[in-house]
Amino acid sequence: MAQMQSHAELLRLLGHPTRLALLAELAKGPKCVSDMQGMLDVRQANVSQHLAILRRERIVDYHEAGKLRCYYLVRPGLVDALDKFLNGRYPAVRPTAEEVRRAARSRTECSIPGGSHQRGRAGSSRVDRAAAPGMGRADHWNKVYTEKADKDLSWYQGRPTGSLAIMDRLGLSKDAAIIDVGGGGPSALVGTLLKRGFTDISVLDVSSAALERCRKRLAGRAKSVTWLESDVTRFVPPRQYDLWHDRAVFHFLTDSEDREAYVAAISRGLKPGAHAIIATFAPEGPPKCSGLDVVRWGPTALAETLAGGFSLVECLRETHRTPWGKPQAFAYCLFQFSP
Numbered sequence: 001m002a003q004m005q006s007h008a009e010l011l012r013l014l015g016h017p018t019r020l021a022l023l024a025e026l027a028k029g030p031k032c033v034s035d036m037q038g039m040l041d042v043r044q045a046n047v048s049q050h051l052a053i054l055r056r057e058r059i060v061d062y063h064e065a066g067k068l069r070c071y072y073l074v075r076p077g078l079v080d081a082l083d084k085f086l087n088g089r090y091p092a093v094r095p096t097a098e099e100v101r102r103a104a105r106s107r108t109e110c111s112i113p114g115g116s117h118q119r120g121r122a123g124s125s126r127v128d129r130a131a132a133p134g135m136g137r138a139d140h141w142n143k144v145y146t147e148k149a150d151k152d153l154s155w156y157q158g159r160p161t162g163s164l165a166i167m168d169r170l171g172l173s174k175d176a177a178i179i180d181v182g183g184g185g186p187s188a189l190v191g192t193l194l195k196r197g198f199t200d201i202s203v204l205d206v207s208s209a210a211l212e213r214c215r216k217r218l219a220g221r222a223k224s225v226t227w228l229e230s231d232v233t234r235f236v237p238p239r240q241y242d243l244w245h246d247r248a249v250f251h252f253l254t255d256s257e258d259r260e261a262y263v264a265a266i267s268r269g270l271k272p273g274a275h276a277i278i279a280t281f282a283p284e285g286p287p288k289c290s291g292l293d294v295v296r297w298g299p300t301a302l303a304e305t306l307a308g309g310f311s312l313v314e315c316l317r318e319t320h321r322t323p324w325g326k327p328q329a330f331a332y333c334l335f336q337f338s339p
């Protein structure tokens with residue numbers, strides 16, 4: 001019941017026409033306060049007040065550039081789901097009389113024909129199919145991070161050697177904007193970058209438990225990181241980065257539509273000339289990770305999948321040892337983005 005109480009509070013907070021209008025505008029991309037004031041025909045003080053409420057709940061956040069304060073969505077997945085809900089994009093499906101009778105007889109939950117519980121429904125829309133795996137992913141990873149310690153996770157590494165080897169060659173400035181996709185949980189990358197003096201780091205993860213574990217480990221230093229809770233396939237980057245880093249996320253995208261959504265996100269999220277490091281299981285690596293199927297990638301296939309705008313700079317091989325000593329072949333591919 002306590003959880004329902006907090007859900008009700010969230011809905012109450014969202015239930016204001018100005019706040020909904022602000023979220024709808026921000027879903028199209030980051031905006032400065034003065035832009036939103038013009039678009040919504042609302043006084044600036046009013047806009048700022050509503051944005052402050054949304055920020056307190058970590059639904060939006062801002063960047064300041066001189067006197068300009070520009071807002072962006074911290075949880076684009078939440079706003080996307082809200083938009084679908086409000087705009088009635090969930091088809092209503094009526095159970096047949098026989099199904100209702102059967103459900104009443106068995107006193108079990110009513111199974112809705114054509115609903116998301118059904119397997120292999122033909123003709124479901126992209127929106128419906130994307131929603132289910134997105135939610136399933138968060139559940140899967142939250143469970144993993146709730147039940148397992150760092151040393152029980154096959155991907156755990158005390159030092160992110162492969163990623164650092166490539167980053168060192170890039171010679172990034174300390175204020176470079178870096179995003180680590182799937183960087184929650186035990187990942188040592190964000191802590192290492194903070195120690196090295198990088199000041200503009202964002203960590204995105206589909207799992208709130210993964211982000212929380214990472215935040216806890218960093219303790220006071222967590223404040224200087226931007227935390228983004230989102231499925232990367234639904235991520236609308238709030239800004240453009242100098243480096244996109246992904247170790248062991250892309251290989252979970254076994255569906256070509258999800259890979260296309262990933263490519264759309266990375267293309268939107270990189271500055272022209274910026275770099276991306278994508279580390280996946282190599283062709284001779286394991287077929288599964290965390291109980292999930294993966295797609296194993298070599299540099300050529302990965303470059304073809306990223307396609308237009310991404311040129312392969314180099315690809316390093318690394319044999320990662322799981323905490324229990326099993327070797328796993330990884331490929332760390334570096335791309336440059338020139339749209």
Ligand SMILES: C[S@@+](CC[C@H](N)C(=O)[O-])C[C@H]1O[C@@H](n2cnc3c(N)ncnc32)[C@H](O)[C@@H]1O
Nearest residue numbers: 141155182185187205206207210231232247248
């Ligand atoms: C195998 S772990 C790798 C973690 C980290 N990058 C590392 O190297 O230690 C995969 C991470 O990506 C996150 N993840 C999986 N699928 C994702 C998705 N579609 N969008 C965002 N994060 C995802 C998981 O929650 C998990 O933290």
